[in-house]
Amino acid sequence: MSASTEPSSVHHKVNFSNPRSFATSIKSGVKETFFPDDPFRQISNEPSSILRAKKAIQYFLPIFEWLPKYNFGLLRYDILAGVTIASLAIPQGISYAKLANLPPILGLYSSFVPPLIYAIFGSSKDLAIGTIASGSILLASIFGEAGLMEDNPTLYVHLIFTATFFTGLFQVALGFFRLGILVDFLSHSTIIGFMSGAAAIICLQQLKGMLGLIHFTSRTDVVSVMRSIFSQTHEWRWEPAVVGIIFLCFLEFTRYLKRKKQSLFMVSAVGPMVTVVVGCIFAYLAHAEKHGIQIVGHLNKGINPPSIKYLNFDPKYLPVTVKAGIMTGILALTEGIAIGRSFATMKNDQIDGNKEMIAFGTMNIVGSFTSCYLTTGPFSKTAVNYNAGCKTAMSNVVMSLCMMLTLLFLAPLFSYTPLVALSAILMSSMFGLIKYEEAYRLFKVDKFDFCICMTAFVGIIFFSMDVGLMLSVGLSIIRALLNVARPPIINLGNLSDSTMYRDVEQYPLANRVPGVLILQLGSPIYFANCTYVRERISRWIEDEQSISNSKAGDIEHVILDMGGVTSIDTTGIEMLLEVRKNIERKGIKVSLTNPKIEVMEKLMLSNFVETIGRDSVFLSINDAVEACRFTLRS
Amino acid sequence: MSASTEPSSVHHKVNFSNPRSFATSIKSGVKETFFPDDPFRQISNEPSSILRAKKAIQYFLPIFEWLPKYNFGLLRYDILAGVTIASLAIPQGISYAKLANLPPILGLYSSFVPPLIYAIFGSSKDLAIGTIASGSILLASIFGEAGLMEDNPTLYVHLIFTATFFTGLFQVALGFFRLGILVDFLSHSTIIGFMSGAAAIICLQQLKGMLGLIHFTSRTDVVSVMRSIFSQTHEWRWEPAVVGIIFLCFLEFTRYLKRKKQSLFMVSAVGPMVTVVVGCIFAYLAHAEKHGIQIVGHLNKGINPPSIKYLNFDPKYLPVTVKAGIMTGILALTEGIAIGRSFATMKNDQIDGNKEMIAFGTMNIVGSFTSCYLTTGPFSKTAVNYNAGCKTAMSNVVMSLCMMLTLLFLAPLFSYTPLVALSAILMSSMFGLIKYEEAYRLFKVDKFDFCICMTAFVGIIFFSMDVGLMLSVGLSIIRALLNVARPPIINLGNLSDSTMYRDVEQYPLANRVPGVLILQLGSPIYFANCTYVRERISRWIEDEQSISNSKAGDIEHVILDMGGVTSIDTTGIEMLLEVRKNIERKGIKVSLTNPKIEVMEKLMLSNFVETIGRDSVFLSINDAVEACRFTLRS
16 A cells, blocks of 8 residues: 555545445435335334334325324315316317317216325325326317327227226336436436426417407417418407406406515405406306306316226227327326426425325326226316416315316306406416516526426427427436536546645645656446446646656656546446556556445456455555655655 | 645645637647547557558558458358358348339348448448348338338339438448537447347247238237237147257257357357258248248349449438438447447457448448448347357458349259248347346436436337337436436535534534535536526435524625536626526625636636636635635634
């Protein structure tokens, strides 16, 4: 070892002890990868087995965590929010079911059973459950391609139930295998872009109601929407526009009051409900329909009939139902989890992706047994829920009960709701979600993050929600991979009168040690960056040699500081051996400093340490430099 | 700053100076990402402009680098290798062209022009150019699906030329935009698995020739091949088997001699050629065909006619030709570059992925003008080339000249080559490439690398070459992403009488500083690991608190060592702010140490440093600990 006389290294040596067993290291790897939150910790920490069982039930069924603490104060908010989203669920359910070429009543059924299931299993406080536009269109297009739409409407409905069943099965499987890690790949920048883009297209969609248009594009991109609006200027009506703008001004005013004085927030929370009720009364009294103000229209009575007997596992249709199930399952999960996560972030809450997947899956399986089709947490409904001040998943239960009452008795009352009132509620919810200031902050701090954000925004505006999300996530992953592929390799110098070695670019006062080149390798050393690391090291040596040619002394030692290397694979070890061979061929000695436990294990197992010699591995840069100085002097 | 009295920190302060300009940092980012080898360095380093021009030409056309140094000694080897691969190119060209439903003569044309082009532009010394089985089948299937095969054979040939043209265009574009970084994602483990798997399936394919079978599956997986062989046991012939085994024994004997005594390697190198010539003579004299020993058969005369006028850009066929061009282009690049890289690794050479892409692209564009179809560096031919002792790309020129002579005059002579002789040559080349020892070494050192290797191997054996390669690369990327998503976060302790802080798990002698928790964050902090980092830090604090409850003193300070953090994005900064808020809520103070230049820039730009206060950022862990001790005492 080093012949140093520094007190710091007299009695400390590199730990060359034997690697941990395979079982130990694999166990710790699996735990960190799939159970990073150590979910069973609080369960196993409890002293008695009754408390442990209680904690376990609370973990698997979040309802038992929040329900016992539930009180009337919270219920007030949840009733308001629940009733408000129920009033949205009716027109949304009808229009989305039409998008999927299904009977409108299925859309209403889908807002009754699934929210109840989600309230038991779901961990988000803000998510409102319902059908989504993109999923509905996707279902229609998959079955349409297979030519199963026109021939037999009953069969079509049964196949949709079957696809919903497979969606649920797929989602539960993902959650069971702890693939919630996938959700970690939605970055802050992606979510900002995604929310702003979604808010923008939902506002655009509302122009249909505002202008009283009857025919409208089923696409969401700005080009289609604009073409659809401006191709029928002769169909525009002034009546709905006036009513809509009045409602919008009213809603914006309530929100303004809330911003101004926090105690007036109840005014803002009841705003949407007031709008719906006033709208109904107005439409009933003024015979609004005759003036071009469309209303929701007649609705059937009766709650969900069972549909489990209709599930169709005929091998002939299996490929298409499974495909539809998996594709819409992914879409619904991405949308639902992205949205749940976005709103949780605003409240500094956390969402457990694995639990969410199981909750979504269970609700779709049960839904497929009770005449519902694909449900998730749609953006618009959740935003309204959040703005109406929901506190727990109880708002979903309230919505569900409202839907039940509606289905049983109240349908005729809600049938007078003017569509333009719903448009105004949606638009008003969306305005606050287009986060231009946040985007500007990203632009200032990190240009690449800004690109990721804008990719999501532009992708959603000009293509569709799923395309925007995919592109943005893809770009984030490329960025992560680029970072793996191009780790920084830094030239270190000594800060005078200390044992500290720092980046010479960052600290210009740091002195290069004569004859010694100290390089700090960062990040994991992997197949993806081996070529780069090799090139970069040889470039540093060439650079240093061309400098030292003009000054005194040539390089005699290269010290590779491994302190920042978090892991290494076999390609990386091969590369290090090769680099050492190439450098030593030039008459330069190579030493390593401070490999971490995981790296050291690999280096021991691959006989790397024995090949380069234990006396070339040091505990600190200072030890290595002292050892180099010793040979330089001699 | 710290009130420390240690000499090491008296006059050194954290560098809070202004961030670099956007232009500077983007320039350095682009350079490190796309030009890590600094290709123009040696050009710009030259003193005179003539030398610079010379270096530039050598860089863009590698032939000018090796041709001036070329001598007769090297030529000897290259002639041998070139003639050997030419003797392989004939039967391979014919059979692969048949796979693509093309006239057999196109296969021969494809071994004449493209190798000449590659010799000028290519940077690999071992790659032998020719058509590939997988690419040929893929072309046939794409055009077959579009229903363009049977109707009009002439049109079909013209569309294949057009697709080849697009392949070339696509490949040149990839190279021009410096996307050679893609090649970095082929890991050592992938390549070992890929080579072993490819060698195994090529051996299996040779059973056709060995058993004298006429009908054989066009698939390469082991199940199809075995079914094809054992479904026609009545067709097996003993004559080719005997001849084949004799040839195989002869070839293995020459290789044995080479291993035994290095000076006898010429015996091994001429082995394949001797086999072909002896085979021809034997087949001619013994009327081998009548005894079930198939020969190559009659061949047309004349070199490549031009085909540029046949390129068909009819919009009707454009989608299918572009699709075929891009898909086969990717396949050919992955195979060609993977193979070039594999053989270069064996010789400790390097392959410039970008230059290779341009070379492949140019050769396919020129090929499409001269009646050739898709070419790349096929595995079998390259292995034979390598084993025959090729030294430079001159072996391709030699092969090309041989093909020209063959096309012009010698076709009838080669028409007597027994297929079983070619099978023996291929099998003998493959045996050395199944690297079980290497796989065992991977198993010992890194189980995950072993999985990646076996995925490639099993994928190729049971599915196809492209599936195996994709799965293996996919797994490697998942591993890289997992590493990004789960960076190690380590608890540090102080080594007594020193300023060193090391992992307490790795160095059990390291002492925890009472009241202070020191955590080292590793790797970049990113959207993908923010949730994990937050969870892990709070788990460390909980762990430490449950320990210190039993011992003396509670945690009052958390020090986050950022020395190993190579970069951070906005999601990461948000997370750090949140973590700090959560920790400080518990009455614990947070400080950071030693952020690197890139991280410090982001922290300054986002006002993070101002938020937490400049006096919470330290240059070293020791400074931070001293500062903590100061407040602990007071």
